[in-house]
Amino acid sequence: MSRRHRSRAVGSFILIVLGMVALWEGYKWMGQTTGGTWPLTDIELPVRTNDRAMPHVWDIVSALFRPATRAAGADLLVVLLLRAAFFTWRSAVIGFAAGSLVGFGLGVLFVRSSLAERGLMPYVVASQTVPVIAIAPILVVWGGRLELPNWVPVAAISAYLAFFPVAINTLRGLRSPAATASELMRSYAASQNQVLWKLQVPAALPFLFPALKIAATTSVIGAIVGELPAGMSEGLGRALLSFASSFSSSPEKLFASVLIAALVGVFFVALVAIAERIAIPPTRRLKEDTTMNVTPRLGNTGA
Amino acid sequence: MNALELQNVDMVFNPGGENAVAALRGIDLSVEPGEFISLIGPSGCGKSTMLRLVGDLLAPTAGSVTVNGKSAPQARLDRDYGMVFQNATLLEWRRILANVELPLEIMDVSKSERIQTARDMLELVQLDQFEDHYPWQLSGGMQQRVAIARALAFRPSLLLMDEPFGALDEMTRERMQMELLRIWQETETTVVFVTHSIPEAVFLSTRVVVMSPRPGQITKIVDIDLPQPRVFETREDQRFFALLTRVRESLRAVEEE
Numbered sequence: 110m111s112r113r114h115r116s117r118a119v120g121s122f123i124l125i126v127l128g129m130v131a132l133w134e135g136y137k138w139m140g141q142t143t144g145g146t147w148p149l150t151d152i153e154l155p156v157r158t159n160d161r162a163m164p165h166v167w168d169i170v171s172a173l174f175r176p177a178t179r180a181a182g183a184d185l186l187v188v189l190l191l192r193a194a195f196f197t198w199r200s201a202v203i204g205f206a207a208g209s210l211v212g213f214g215l216g217v218l219f220v221r222s223s224l225a226e227r228g229l230m231p232y233v234v235a236s237q238t239v240p241v242i243a244i245a246p247i248l249v250v251w252g253g254r255l256e257l258p259n260w261v262p263v264a265a266i267s268a269y270l271a272f273f274p275v276a277i278n279t280l281r282g283l284r285s286p287a288a289t290a291s292e293l294m295r296s297y298a299a300s301q302n303q304v305l306w307k308l309q310v311p312a313a314l315p316f317l318f319p320a321l322k323i324a325a326t327t328s329v330i331g332a333i334v335g336e337l338p339a340g341m342s343e344g345l346g347r348a349l350l351s352f353a354s355s356f357s358s359s360p361e362k363l364f365a366s367v368l369i370a371a372l373v374g375v376f377f378v379a380l381v382a383i384a385e386r387i388a389i390p391p392t393r394r395l396k397e398d399t400t401m402n403v404t405p406r407l408g409n410t411g412a
Numbered sequence: 413m414n415a416l417e418l419q420n421v422d423m424v425f426n427p428g429g430e431n432a433v434a435a436l437r438g439i440d441l442s443v444e445p446g447e448f449i450s451l452i453g454p455s456g457c458g459k460s461t462m463l464r465l466v467g468d469l470l471a472p473t474a475g476s477v478t479v480n481g482k483s484a485p486q487a488r489l490d491r492d493y494g495m496v497f498q499n500a501t502l503l504e505w506r507r508i509l510a511n512v513e514l515p516l517e518i519m520d521v522s523k524s525e526r527i528q529t530a531r532d533m534l535e536l537v538q539l540d541q542f543e544d545h546y547p548w549q550l551s552g553g554m555q556q557r558v559a560i561a562r563a564l565a566f567r568p569s570l571l572l573m574d575e576p577f578g579a580l581d582e583m584t585r586e587r588m589q590m591e592l593l594r595i596w597q598e599t600e601t602t603v604v605f606v607t608h609s610i611p612e613a614v615f616l617s618t619r620v621v622v623m624s625p626r627p628g629q630i631t632k633i634v635d636i637d638l639p640q641p642r643v644f645e646t647r648e649d650q651r652f653f654a655l656l657t658r659v660r661e662s663l664r665a666v667e668e669e
Contacts, residue, residue: 289497292469296495297518298488307514311505390505390546 130166137163164361169368172361186362190348190369197345198373200260201332204267205324205377212272212324213317216279217305226280237273241266241331246338259341266335271324278320282313318385325377333370345370413481415570415602416443416466421475423461434627435461439475441621441630445569448596448603450613450620452659453666458628459606463572466604467495480569491519493570494563498578500555502547502562509534509543512562519566533561536595553584557591564599571596571603578608586644589616593642610663614655615642622662632662 139148140158147154156162164172173187184192215233219226245266252262286308294304336346349370352363423436435458443449451459464470465477468488479487487493494515502511512530521529534540537557547555556576563571577585589612596603607613613620620634636655638646646652 287499287501289499289501290503292464292467292497293495293501294518295469296467296488296493297515298491299518303518307517308503311503314505 133163133166137165161357161360164364169361169364172359172365173369177362186365187369190345190366193343193345193348194369194373196260196343197263197332197336198329198377200263200335200344201267201328201373201377203260204264204269204331205271205328207264208268208271208328209275209321209324211268212275212277212320213279215272215276216283216313219276219280220283220309221301233273233276236269241270241334242337244269245335249335249338263332263335263341263344267328267331270327270331274320274323274327275317278316279313282316283309285316286312314389318381318389321381321385322378325381326374329370329374329377345373413445414442414478415445415447415480416604417441417476417478418462418465419476419478421462421465421472421477423458423465423470424473427473436465436472437627437629439628439630441633443602443604445602446600447619448593448605448617450605450607450617451623452607452610452613452620453623453628453663454625455608456626457623458626459623460574462628463574463604463606466570467493467572487570491515491566492568493572494566494568496556496559496563496571496573496576498575500547500552500559502555502558504547506547507543508539508545508547508550508558511547511558512565514562515566521566529565530561533565534558536564536598537561537591551584553580553588556580556588560592560595564595564601567599569602571601573603573605575606575608577612585612590642590644592616597641610656610659611647614638614652614659615647620659622659622666624666631666634659634662 136154136156137158140154142148145154145158146152160168173190174185176183177186177189183189215229219230245262248262248265249259252259252265283305290308290312291304294308299307332344333346333349336344337350341347345366348366349363352359352366356363418439418441421436421439422434425431425433425435439462451462453459461470465472466479466484468477468484471484477484480492482490482492502508503514506514509527509530512533513526516526516529531540531543534543537560539554539557539561542550542554542558547558550558559576577588580588592603593616603616605613605616614636617636620636621630622632622634623629624631634655638649638651638655
């Protein structure tokens with residue numbers, strides 16, 4: 110990005126954050142002055158605006174920089190949360206990598222064998238409708254039986270949520286080249302592998318990266334959800350659980366934990382976006398026109 | 413040995429079903445090496461199908477296709493022909509040079525040889541200045557020239573072209589026709605060229621094959637005895653008009669049946 114473009118992006122980001130803070134505080138102030146209803150009406154506001162249900166933004170932020178518990182020598186909340194976040198993120202990354210590889214592999218399998226696609230696709234789709242919160246304890250118990258370290262079932266849950274978008278979009282991307290492109294490869298008597306790596310995979314990249322961004326977020330969700338029933342002492346799942354139980358005394362700690370959890374997701378997606386920028390030049394990023402990307406488009410020169 | 417021979421070729425899509433479509437019937441054609449053959453006929457007459465049969469992108473339901481004395485599948489495996497489509501079909505993630513290198517990569521040619529050959533081909537089509545550009549930076553005509561360079565990169569003896577200039581404007585088209593003739597003469601390839609345009613067919617070819625509507629049959633083969641090499645002035649020749657008329661009448665006669 111050009112320097113002006115970048116400073117404009119940063120500027121608008123800051124504006125949006127300030128806007129959201131203003132919205133939060135504005136809503137609170139409105140609720141406090143009208144006594145819990147929409148102004149000039151009797152309709153009740155959807156969310157309570159007292160300091161317990163909605164702590165002030167600065168209370169949430171400042172809670173990060175106070176000790177996490179009343180125990181002596183306790184870490185600052187932000188330190189505790191970052192440590193938990195790192196633990197969770199590690200499982201999420203491993204799950205993301207494993208899930209993406211499986212998803213990519215399924216995409217390749219399905220593009221080569223329509224028999225495999227017809228046979229396996231219903232199961233692939235069905236796998237996503239089973240609620241993760243039901244599977245998580247099962248996987249954790251199995252993990253315990255097999256005496257695996259406790260992050261393994263968590264990573265497995267991340268992988269479970271990550272593989273689906275990658276599989277679907279890989280398949281779509283691998284199928285995206287025009288018929289003439291495939292005929293061209295056939296006229297060269299190219300092997301199946303050559304067609305895969307020289308034509309289909311490069312054509313699939315603009316479809317793959319958006320799916321990887323989705324997988325990045327779902328793998329973080331999966332990791333957090335996976336930690337909840339695991340009775341794990343580390344990780345954001347545990348942190349969220351314990352701060353939820355102390356909600357009545359210190360609500361801002363829970364909000365602060367949610368904020369950090371969200372930031373983990375944002376950070377991960379940003380990493381994927383950087384990888385995307387390296388892998389695909391800007392002209393190829395998928396825009397509204399998602400027809401296959403082997404058609405000519407006239408650029409600036411008109412020779 | 414003929415460059416190309418089709419004997420009694422039939423092509424039926426979805427044979428035996430209700431959607432059966434007879435695209436070609438009883439095609440007999442012999443092409444000698446170095447000829448420039450145009451296939452012309454109304455839409456749907458099967459000329460693109462015929463091209464794909466030669467290229468072993470389709471298999472005939474009856475009859476035989478022989479390329480350089482071999483079966484079509486063998487000729488394809490031996491990479492005896494290059495193909496150019498109406499859409500240039502360049503890979504947009506590769507620069508121009510890498511696009512021309514594509515067939516050479518597939519044929520496991522060494523890197524230094526590939527690059528040199530690709531450069532030579534780009535010089536042949538006069539686009540060597542653009543080797544570092546991306547396809548989207550080139551106009552349609554230039555992209556087609558790259559596609560031609562790519563098709564000739566591995567020096568096939570046969571070039572199959574499916575309305576390659578169909579998407580271009582008239583002036584670019586005429587320029588490209590001259591270019592193609594120059595390349596044809598320099599490389600001594602046999603060319604089978606599918607087109608909708610009568611002047612294009614007559615201007616470029618040594619013989620014009622006129623086809624009937626579906627199911628496509630060869631109604632007439634017109635010998636184009638215009639002098640070689642063809643020049644812009646050829647289009648103003650009396651003989652050129654006579655031949656245009658001959659081809660046009662053959663096309664019309666078939667349609668009136």
